[in-house]
Amino acid sequence: MFQKSTYIARRNELKQKIGKGLILLLGNDESSMNYADNTYHFRQDSTFLYYFGIQHPGLAAVIDIDNNREVIFGNDYTIDDIVWMGPQPTIQERAESCGVSMVQELRKLSGMMDMATQMGQKIHFLPLYRPENKIKLLELLDVAPKDVMNTFSLDLVKAVVSQREIKTAEEIEQINEAVNVSVDMHVAAMKFVRPGMTEAQVAAEIHKVALAAGGNIAFPIIATINGQTLHNHYHGNTVKEGDLFLVDAGYENNMCYAGDLSSTIPVSKLFTSEQKDIYEITLAAHQAAVDALEFGKPFKNAHIAACTTIFNGMKTLGFTKGDAMDAFHEGAHALFFPCGTGHMMGLDVHDMEDLGEVWVGYDGQPKSTQFGLKSLRLAKPLQAGHVFTIEPGVYFIPELIDLWRGQNKFNDFINWEKVDSYRNFGGIRNEEDFVMTENGARLLGKPKPKTIKELEALR
Numbered sequence: 001m002f003q004k005s006t007y008i009a010r011r012n013e014l015k016q017k018i019g020k021g022l023i024l025l026l027g028n029d030e031s032s033m034n035y036a037d038n039t040y041h042f043r044q045d046s047t048f049l050y051y052f053g054i055q056h057p058g059l060a061a062v063i064d065i066d067n068n069r070e071v072i073f074g075n076d077y078t079i080d081d082i083v084w085m086g087p088q089p090t091i092q093e094r095a096e097s098c099g100v101s102m103v104q105e106l107r108k109l110s111g112m113m114d115m116a117t118q119m120g121q122k123i124h125f126l127p128l129y130r131p132e133n134k135i136k137l138l139e140l141l142d143v144a145p146k147d148v149m150n151t152f153s154l155d156l157v158k159a160v161v162s163q164r165e166i167k168t169a170e171e172i173e174q175i176n177e178a179v180n181v182s183v184d185m186h187v188a189a190m191k192f193v194r195p196g197m198t199e200a201q202v203a204a205e206i207h208k209v210a211l212a213a214g215g216n217i218a219f220p221i222i223a224t225i226n227g228q229t230l231h232n233h234y235h236g237n238t239v240k241e242g243d244l245f246l247v248d249a250g251y252e253n254n255m256c257y258a259g260d261l262s263s264t265i266p267v268s269k270l271f272t273s274e275q276k277d278i279y280e281i282t283l284a285a286h287q288a289a290v291d292a293l294e295f296g297k298p299f300k301n302a303h304i305a306a307c308t309t310i311f312n313g314m315k316t317l318g319f320t321k322g323d324a325m326d327a328f329h330e331g332a333h334a335l336f337f338p339c340g341t342g343h344m345m346g347l348d349v350h351d352m353e354d355l356g357e358v359w360v361g362y363d364g365q366p367k368s369t370q371f372g373l374k375s376l377r378l379a380k381p382l383q384a385g386h387v388f389t390i391e392p393g394v395y396f397i398p399e400l401i402d403l404w405r406g407q408n409k410f411n412d413f414i415n416w417e418k419v420d421s422y423r424n425f426g427g428i429r430n431e432e433d434f435v436m437t438e439n440g441a442r443l444l445g446k447p448k449p450k451t452i453k454e455l456e457a458l459r
Helices: 004-018 046-052 079-085 091-096 106-118 131-141 145-151 154-164 169-192 199-212 273-291 300-316 324-330 398-406 416-420 452-458
Strands: 022-026 032-035 060-064 069-073 102-104 222-224 244-249 261-266 387-390 393-395 427-429 432-437 440-443
Touching: 004 022, 004 046, 004 060, 004 154, 022 046, 022 131, 046 060, 046 154, 060 106, 069 091, 069 106, 091 102, 102 106, 106 131, 131 145, 169 199, 169 244, 169 261, 169 432, 169 452, 199 222, 199 244, 244 427, 261 273, 261 427, 261 452, 273 300, 273 387, 273 393, 273 427, 273 432, 273 452, 300 324, 398 416
Parallel strands: 069 102
Antiparallel strands: 022 060, 060 069, 222 244, 244 261, 387 432, 393 427, 432 440
């Protein structure tokens, strides 16, 4: 945890932003895999962590602005629990570590909610992503799970986003640590992967680095020869000579701050000439996106730079034709790059995604509905303290190629015969993490090997 003064200051700022009413924040519970005592790795809700810092299941918190009180609700472990788990801090001790003096048993939460309702207090709560918390809300406030998305407090969402999106120096320190270990995870894969291995063996080598560093993975590891599938978590293929191997993996440290990196590795000792051509285009797009990052200017500028660089690069190889900006506006670039250039990162690898991309990435402005562009998670002007990824790529997706070619789509921009000859190429991306400052964007963590020369030297 940070010093208790950090959490006190965060809650005080939140109270000032909301002004009146009562804020209800539900922590996460243990989640069982196949029976009650066999649980998944516990991870506290990130907003609960941000304001209270307590990595412990079964908690709820109330910030009662009108009556100037903060209460943490939870149940202490019994001797039956301690026999299995060893001695544990009490809820009171945990609460004091974040500057909260009032603690009550969890069963008393419903009484406080009933009283607040009777007194006509406005009760603010966030959108909920855990089914068990939706059930709790039903029991506490009679809000049905299907109605949560229509009744959450937009004022609270905006206030939380405005705080969490600006990373402080102590948060940047934590993220740097997470990115550094993430780089180590990727370098381990770069050195380890060989023909004849399974994807699972490489994923295990990556995961080992995270566990040995004292934390865990920030999200399920992508380690695949099928890089054209953007979020491919299947690890059952055998790696062959000549394959490209895509890794997307990040570290989460014990403060729950994340890193998020991607790499594409030749399974052979060297890239083929065709692989080099496409790889260089992705590097050019990556650098173009980084060069387009400016304090106070929309992140969408970086996305446009990546998209048009990819289109123009593909034009030099005969895959595309026409004007790159025209292709971008029509959506033709998305044949090769159907996703976004980056997203916010922090306590969540896709930071605050549970609060809604339209508020996190767009300041409430509507998102595009166009294929490809609608997947851009971040578009708004960049402020000092924003932490985000840069991750353009080039993907040959046979199903998308067949669909659009069969629809005679984008014939003015795409040379379909050339594209079809690469239909089994796969996908390539590199990803790095940055923080925006008033003097421009700065790379987080130590540099990750990403040039062809650097990668082949590790092979």
